[in-house]
Amino acid sequence: MQQFAIGQRWLSDTETELGLGVVIDVDERSVSILFPKSDETRVYAKTNAPLSRIIFNTKDELHDQEGLIWNVESAEERFGVIRYHAVRTLENGEVERKMLNETRLGAHIQLSKPLDRILASQVDSKAWYDLRIEALQMQANMQSNPLRGLVGARVGLIPHQLYIAHEVGKRFAPRVLLADEVGLGKTIEAGLIIHQQLKTARAERILILVPDSLQYQWMIEMRRRFNLNFSIFDLTRTAAIREHDPELNPFHTEQCIIASVDLMVDHEDLREQALEAGFDLLVVDEAHHLMWNEEEGGNDRYDLVDEFAEQTAGVLLLTATPEQLGVESHFARLRLLDPQRFSSLDRFLDEEEKYKHTAKxxxxxxxxxxxxxxxxxxxxxxxxxxxxxxxxxxxxxxxxLLDRHGTGRILFRNTREAIQGFPGRDCQPAPLPAPSTWSKNGKLREQMWPEEAQIDGAWMQHDPRVEWLMEILRKDLKQKKVLLIARSGPVVEALENALRLHAGIRTAMFHESMSLLERDQAAAYFAEDGGAQILLCSEIGSEGRNFQFASDLILFDLPANPDVLEQRIGRLDRIGQENRIQIHVPYLLGTAQERMFRWYNEALNIFNHISPTAQTLQENFIVELKDCLLENKGQAFEDVLTRVTVQRQALEQEMQEGRDRLLEYNSCRPVVAQNIVQALDDYDDNSTLPMFVKRFMSSTNIDFDEQSNGTVIIKPTDQMQVQGLTLEEDGMTATFYRDQAQIREDAQYLTLEHPFIESMMEMIRTQSFGSTNVALLKSNAIKPGAVLVEVWFKVDVIAPKALSLPASLPTQLIRVLLSENGQDLSQKIAPEILRPHLKHLDGNSCRQIVKARRDTVEERYEQALGLAKEKLPMLKEQAKENYGKQWQYEIDRLTYLKAFNPSIRKDEIERLQRLQAEGLSLLDHLSVTPEAIQILVTVKA
Incomplete structure (x- = not known):
């Protein structure tokens, strides 16, 4: 029977949340304990009280009632009560000593060490213990996985995208130009690089600068595909922050920020604050708008990016037209990435000429x-x-040759011709007679899009496009999924109402007035078999969402900008599209709509092919184009169409002849790219995460409902036994399968890199979840009643996350299994051999075993700790060898290549050398941390 004395500190085995209690009364049969933290008193029978005595050992930390932290130097017992000789270091470096009776200890206690918990009879279930060990193993495997940063993205396994992401994302402070053709996924490539840089801690603060119209597309893409929460900074947000705290730099309030280039250009104070805040990685989209020449220098946008690039270590520039605006403009963008390497245009031209022979x-x-x-x-x-x-x-x-090739390390350009796999697209014009009421004079907006001025929907009564739309959906496209895009939300709402109510067609809408959840639900309904036949989108439907499963696109109207038109078509004309895309274009004869159609179709040839020259040609001919759109110029318009067609064909021919196939090959080395795809495919196929999550949900009372369509619904419950998970009150729909995630954008794609799974792993790692267990071991090989002690240790090295030191360790977990007499059984009996023969015990039996065999458990634990520490010297040497070789290979390679390829920067090599030296030094200080302990008591099988 336990010996109680007034003033002793005890912990309730069944109500640990009460905190540390103090004995206030003892009689022959009972003991009364006050729990100051919760201001409650409990009376227990002395013979079977579910209580554990809390005694601190030398070097343990304890808290006094004032909340101060002390370290135990020694302890002594007087009349059953412990007195601690404690010490603490003051801020000025002086040492203070104090005698602390256990009655003066603070009521708050956190027993996180597995040994402390099990000796205090805090025993977890076998299910929790198994989950903890599996979670530790999964985390260790991910830390050393070369695919880290790539597995968690909601993207298809497309070789050229993964190759670029892997090649650039693993660099420290990458400075590259991503220049793939339209539709090949530059935004995805940039997102993969950003994701990889964040997951490996190579970057923490990121600034994305984009045109105004692309801010929400980038925000949605980062959130939808990569679970990255970027904040849009505009005048409203920055003003609100400064109003709340005038002294606060708004750009210090978030780590990942999206801002408009124009915002920075027009507001010098915000630009200076963003520069002062500093970022690790700068991403600039639409980089072809950054203009520069040797005589006049750069435009406002160029100078802005130049200023940011000069003080930001990593820079990603994105453009689909690297040389379209001339070699000087192309050189100017490379100059932003490496001003020392690209300091002279003439020298650059000479080098490019030399590399043409290499390419041949x-x-x-x-x-x-x-x-x-x-x-x-x-x-x-x-x-x-x-x-x-x-x-x-x-x-x-x-x-x-690729390694030595001119801009090969900093310029990545894939073309549709090189990638292939695009079925193509056809234009299906639908010329319609214009009603007599149609405006053929006046402002261009009134001629092109008069419906936008009639908010009440009166335009639908006389617009022939409405009847044409109903007819084509009832007949030609009856069995197909159809995407319709129009410029504005009110037009989309009016069309949807007519189709649903008057034509009986299953519809879904997608426009700017809807919430993100509503848009998700609409997209999901459109994607489902038996769901909506048509999804009607406003212009935002051409931003941030892809619908490759559909192949019919209706352009209810035409935008004024060819880039926007290409974005619309690009929602369907993307990698993964299996059918030729049919682009249906209704327009009214004899109106500005017909002339705009002919401009896009005949002059720019944008409906049937990607037109890399379209934007430039429209900008060059914008004055003549506007005149012709406003008024039917007859032959003058025909002449413009002819001249633009000739110029376009000449430009396209020039670009084709100037293709650098060596650069294209370097932008996606097929063997390497295919290896990455295969590795990710194998990882997906062999993932144990679905079963792990299902078991975790079941054992912690979180609702986990599997659906027939490959998704699951996860919801919190009132009986949840864990806290700190990234799970909203409404729960979430999720899937573990990449293919399903591509189709169901309303479902979260759960991987080890998803925030919810990361929060689950972090909770397990940092809290005591599953760190103790007591079980029966059915065995005829060991005498009944014998005790085995299993302890798991994690090998730790304190170092910056970016160094990835754990990845160099031969093992990150050490398991020690000891018999009652101290025999080491770790290598003889593996965990998977034990698991089928274990049986969990009830809480009362666990407590009795722990208290009866306390001394044995403590002795075997200390022995296990000693054995784990004995492995550290060997692990250290192997880790240093692995780490040194890994970095030395890259250092030697870049040093050798620098003699041939000046795009390799000296500071890049020096940074690798510094990181190598730092990592090798830190690996000298390995330690082990106990993660879990299990007591096994043998019984006959």
């Missing part, structure tokens, strides 16, 4: 053409050694 021989190497003696001599001159005409040597020569 590389094309031969990549082809099936037999190598002649001339070819072999050229290769020998370029590489410094001779090769044989053999497949492996040709491949190796290509890799060396």
């Amino acid at each position: 021989i590389a094309e031969v190497l990549m082809s099936d053409i037999p190598l002649t003696e001339d070819h072999l001599q050229i290769v020998e001159k370029l590489l410094g050694h001779r090769i044989q005409d053999q497949e492996d040597q040709r491949y190796q020569a290509i890799q060396e």
